Amino acid sequence: MRIGILGSGLMGAKLGTIFVRAGHDVVFSYSRDESKLERLARDSGGVARAGSPADAARDADVVLLAVHWSRVDDVLKQAGDLRGKIVVSCSLPMNAADTELAVAHTSSGAEEIAKKVPSAHVVEAFNTVPSEVLFSVFERSASDLRPSLVYCGDDERAKQTAAQLIRDVGFEPIDVGPLRIARYIEPFTLLVARIAYEGKGGAAIAYRFEELEEKPER
Numbered sequence: 001m002r003i004g005i006l007g008s009g010l011m012g013a014k015l016g017t018i019f020v021r022a023g024h025d026v027v028f029s030y031s032r033d034e035s036k037l038e039r040l041a042r043d044s045g046g047v048a049r050a051g052s053p054a055d056a057a058r059d060a061d062v063v064l065l066a067v068h069w070s071r072v073d074d075v076l077k078q079a080g081d082l083r084g085k086i087v088v089s090c091s092l093p094m095n096a097a098d099t100e101l102a103v104a105h106t107s108s109g110a111e112e113i114a115k116k117v118p119s120a121h122v123v124e125a126f127n128t129v130p131s132e133v134l135f136s137v138f139e140r141s142a143s144d145l146r147p148s149l150v151y152c153g154d155d156e157r158a159k160q161t162a163a164q165l166i167r168d169v170g171f172e173p174i175d176v177g178p179l180r181i182a183r184y185i186e187p188f189t190l191l192v193a194r195i196a197y198e199g200k201g202g203a204a205i206a207y208r209f210e211e212l213e214e215k216p217e218r
């Protein structure tokens, strides 16, 4: 697939690199540091380049939206026409201080994004996982013990494509239903992240990766 990365930070840089290693053609975009995008493309070791959000979106089958909630409007504006494209969003609708969800209860970040790009097909995925575990999951993707990853969306074809990308990273995709299920996923994700980062286990607790590894009979 041709994948445009909109937001090449903790999530976008890692997922983009993994997508390249899984054989996809990737454009890294949206950073305050152009040289970082060039470096990511060079270091990914496959078919990848740096570009603007418009470059990333132009020929893409899929765009990965991986920016802070406060940057969503800007990056979508720069990306331009997303008609018919699959938008996989890992962006959580966090407030500016990153303390609370800015959208909750009667809507979700994913649904708000779908309203911003009504002619695209939005799937929410990867937002429940801390970026710290992504390379480990990918490195162990041949294992039978693939951790599950939930995703939701309203378009079946877009969901199948997202499920393939989730598998490529090394997770077992779990379809939890339509996009509105994001209303339940997003608050739960925030809660789990808080427990994980306030405790001693960090990202491994959020993902139970160590448990999976040490106690395979579970």
Ligand SMILES: NC(=O)c1ccc[n+]([C@@H]2O[C@H](COP(=O)([O-])OP(=O)(O)OC[C@H]3O[C@@H](n4cnc5c(N)ncnc54)[C@H](OP(=O)(O)O)[C@@H]3O)[C@@H](O)[C@H]2O)c1
Binding pocket: 007, 008, 009, 010, 011, 012, 030, 031, 032, 033, 036, 065, 066, 067, 068, 069, 071, 090, 091, 092, 093, 094, 126, 127, 128, 129, 130, 131, 132
């Ligand atoms: N990190 C996680 O573990 C995690 C887990 C689940 C969900 N999420 C969600 O995923 C989304 C992305 O998170 P992240 O941690 O990857 O964020 P991040 O590391 O801050 O990356 C955001 C990207 O946006 C770019 N950016 C920010 N302001 C910009 C501007 N004014 N002009 C151009 N580029 C700009 C950053 O550029 P620079 O390269 O210059 O910094 C960076 O490449 C968020 O919505 C977050 O809630 C994150």
